[in-house]
Amino acid sequence: MSKTDIDRALVPFQQGNSDISRLREGTGLGLHLCQKLINLHEGEITLMSEIDEGTTVIVSFPPERTVAA
Numbered sequence: 001m002s003k004t005d006i007d008r009a010l011v012p013f014q015q016g017n018s019d020i021s022r023l024r025e026g027t028g029l030g031l032h033l034c035q036k037l038i039n040l041h042e043g044e045i046t047l048m049s050e051i052d053e054g055t056t057v058i059v060s061f062p063p064e065r066t067v068a069a
Helices: 003-009 029-041
Strands: 042-049 052-060
Touching: 003 042, 029 042, 029 052
Parallel strands: none
Antiparallel strands: 042 052
């Protein structure tokens, strides 16, 4: 994903690849909804990507919001 794609990935109804020839599936809400749920729990979502290498998504929550198993 490019930097522009990462910036758009969390915006509702946006999809990373805007290539008109791409067959679009989905609504562009998945990561946005994840971000909203994570924020409700005072967490954070981070996306890192290298083009042609892959994308890493990190979700973290503050220690006081987690319970030991």
